[in-house]
Amino acid sequence: MADFLSTYGSLIVSMILAAMLGLSLYLPLMSGQLSLAGAGFYALGGYIAAILSTKVFTTYSGDLYPVSYVLIEMIVAGIAAGALAVIVGILALRLRGVYLALATIAFVEILRVLSLNIDITGGAIGIFGVPQPFGTPIEYLWIALPMLLLSMLFVYRLERVRTGRALIAIREDELAAESIGINPTYHKVLAFMLSAILAGCVGALSAHVLNTWNARQGTFDAAIGHLAFVLVGGSRTFAGPVVGGLALTLLPEALRQLAGINGLPPWLAQFLREGRLILYGLLIVLGAINFPQGLITPAMFKHHRAAKDPTT
Amino acid sequence: MTDAPILSASPILSASSVTHAFGGLIAVDGVSISVQRGEIFGLIGPNGAGKTTLFNIMTGLIAPNRGKLFFEGRETTRLPPYRIAERGIGRTFQNIRLFGELSVLENVMTGRHTRTHSNVLSGVLGLPAARAEERATRQQAMQLIDRIGLTDRAHVRAGSLPYGDQRRLEIVRALALEPRLLLLDEPAAGMNTREKQALSDFIRQVRNQYHLTIVIIEHHMPLVMGLCDRIAVMNFGQLIAIGVPAAVQRNPAVIEAYLGSRKFVDR
Numbered sequence: 033m034a035d036f037l038s039t040y041g042s043l044i045v046s047m048i049l050a051a052m053l054g055l056s057l058y059l060p061l062m063s064g065q066l067s068l069a070g071a072g073f074y075a076l077g078g079y080i081a082a083i084l085s086t087k088v089f090t091t092y093s094g095d096l097y098p099v100s101y102v103l104i105e106m107i108v109a110g111i112a113a114g115a116l117a118v119i120v121g122i123l124a125l126r127l128r129g130v131y132l133a134l135a136t137i138a139f140v141e142i143l144r145v146l147s148l149n150i151d152i153t154g155g156a157i158g159i160f161g162v163p164q165p166f167g168t169p170i171e172y173l174w175i176a177l178p179m180l181l182l183s184m185l186f187v188y189r190l191e192r193v194r195t196g197r198a199l200i201a202i203r204e205d206e207l208a209a210e211s212i213g214i215n216p217t218y219h220k221v222l223a224f225m226l227s228a229i230l231a232g233c234v235g236a237l238s239a240h241v242l243n244t245w246n247a248r249q250g251t252f253d254a255a256i257g258h259l260a261f262v263l264v265g266g267s268r269t270f271a272g273p274v275v276g277g278l279a280l281t282l283l284p285e286a287l288r289q290l291a292g293i294n295g296l297p298p299w300l301a302q303f304l305r306e307g308r309l310i311l312y313g314l315l316i317v318l319g320a321i322n323f324p325q326g327l328i329t330p331a332m333f334k335h336h337r338a339a340k341d342p343t344t
Numbered sequence: 345m346t347d348a349p350i351l352s353a354s355p356i357l358s359a360s361s362v363t364h365a366f367g368g369l370i371a372v373d374g375v376s377i378s379v380q381r382g383e384i385f386g387l388i389g390p391n392g393a394g395k396t397t398l399f400n401i402m403t404g405l406i407a408p409n410r411g412k413l414f415f416e417g418r419e420t421t422r423l424p425p426y427r428i429a430e431r432g433i434g435r436t437f438q439n440i441r442l443f444g445e446l447s448v449l450e451n452v453m454t455g456r457h458t459r460t461h462s463n464v465l466s467g468v469l470g471l472p473a474a475r476a477e478e479r480a481t482r483q484q485a486m487q488l489i490d491r492i493g494l495t496d497r498a499h500v501r502a503g504s505l506p507y508g509d510q511r512r513l514e515i516v517r518a519l520a521l522e523p524r525l526l527l528l529d530e531p532a533a534g535m536n537t538r539e540k541q542a543l544s545d546f547i548r549q550v551r552n553q554y555h556l557t558i559v560i561i562e563h564h565m566p567l568v569m570g571l572c573d574r575i576a577v578m579n580f581g582q583l584i585a586i587g588v589p590a591a592v593q594r595n596p597a598v599i600e601a602y603l604g605s606r607k608f609v610d611r
């Protein structure tokens with residue numbers, strides 16, 4: 033067990049971080065908004081943590097960086113991301129559908145180009161030597177796991193209260209929602225802000241996990257990755273993106289392990305190692321064809337209800 | 345209980361010279377109407393006459409090119425739809441617009457949005473005030489659902505209900521916001537005669553119980569004639585007649601407008 037945890041510690045932690053990034057994309061989707069801006073807020077959070085921990089919080093006793101400082105960085109990152117999200121949201125959320133998605137990609141690109149060109153983010157090199165609060169990667173679970181459980185609980189509760197119903201009402205029919213007194217802009221910006229806060233916090237923690245932060249974190253590619261979590265896992269229940277994030281982070285690693293099995297024909301081993309992205313893409317396409325709602329659907333949680341009613 | 349409307353001097357809703365064009369097509373052309381508090385007001389006219397467009401203007405979904413609207417004496421002309429709903433106008437749509445993935449209960453609870461106040465944090469954290477509000481909302485929604493006989497289907501997806509139930513549910517969702525004015529766009533469409541009669545009784549009941557004012561767009565003449573205190577007739581965007589049912593029925597301009605459609609004369 034200890035062996036397993038030390039070998040796969042980083043992997044397990046990245047799976048959990050990915051699940052949270054999937055959830056972050058799910059929040060605006062609750063109100064029907066496809067936003068890929070999460071990658072940008074994730075990048076912002078990472079830079080905030082990297083800068084604070086290497087340039088501001090530099091005095092502490094002992095070898096390990098204090099966990100409390102990490103938590104403070106996460107709070108600062110969450111607040112900064114949330115505040116920026118309100119501004120970006122008010123500007124961008126008048127766009128709909130694919131136009132909104134494009135605008136949020138532009139936002140991610142603007143942040144990336146900015147980070148490449150200013151000094152405080154270390155330009156193209158980025159920021160190295162982000163200090164470690166733990167001795168081994170697996171210990172990051174002390175922060176990551178409660179964070180995932182709390183954010184899942186948050187979304188679970190949200191879907192069952194007034195504000196969450198308003199978000200889903202907007203997703204289901206914006207005109208009808210407005211006609212019963214729901215302010216769509218307010219609620220879309222709110223969901224966008226919550227999503228950004230989560231992505232910012234995850235970014236801050238990731239900077240420590242990765243030990244370094246640069247402009248390759250939180251790019252357009254990352255945004256598409258987060259979208260894949262939701263597409264594969266499913267977008268109609270929050271369990272979908274969580275499962276999608278866990279599975280799609282595990283998958284490349286599992287393939288790499290498979291390639292290492294003795295006795296595989298060399299071409300197959302090489303394909304498993306280097307053709308990972310092809311397989312990954314293939315799975316997403318096949319998944320989208322066979323499970324258009326994703327792997328996890330609301331119906332999976334509603335057997336009981338459905339059984340009671342013959343017409344559903 | 346009496347069926348007589350409680351009429352008062354000041355209109356609850358008034359439109360003055362409201363005009364709206366889609367490109368070259370003038371869908372609503374200089375319409376002025378006043379609806380009195382407490383009445384059931386029928387809005388009729390052939391397809392394409394501009395009735396739905398007038399509803400959309402009254403509820404803020406369309407900003408009119410010209411003209412003004414007043415609700416309870418205050419201007420509502422350029423208000424967004426959610427503000428108009430907050431002021432107390434509820435509506436249904438000609439093509440039913442429910443929240444299909446939400447349950448029957450959730451649809452009606454969502455209808456109470458403007459009458460409830462808990463915010464995202466108090467709701468998610470389940471603070472006592474938010475919990476109490478949620479319980480009350482659920483109870484009030486269940487009472488409304490009971491009125492349309494859907495109690496045992498409260499947890500069913502709204503989108504899976506049969507057509508007639510969806511229409512009734514949409515009315516009840518609008519009632520949940522405790523409107524003082526309710527706009528119904530062809531609520532009896534697709535119903536059989538018996539269902540139409542039941543709906544008509546239901547509309548009269550809620551008007552009396554909640555002291556509502558109702559404007560109803562409807563094609564089925566027996567229903568309109570039996571239910572409405574006054575009727576306005578639109579044709580090609582213009583208001584061509586207004587008055588009590590018997591007078592409107594005899595109005596030559598109205599008969600002319602309906603010639604060929606036969607709806608008005610025959611049924």
Ligand SMILES: Nc1ncnc2c1ncn2[C@@H]1O[C@H](COP(=O)(O)OP(=O)(O)O)[C@@H](O)[C@H]1O
Binds near residue numbers: 369371390
């Ligand atoms: N959004 C729209 N865009 C363009 N034309 C429209 C639109 N909505 C309605 N119209 C046109 O305006 C006219 C009035 O339509 P409507 O108000 O729906 O009539 P009614 O409800 O009386 O049947 C029709 O000719 C219709 O085609």
Ligand SMILES: [Mg+2]
Binds near residue numbers: 396
């Ligand atoms: Mg119409």
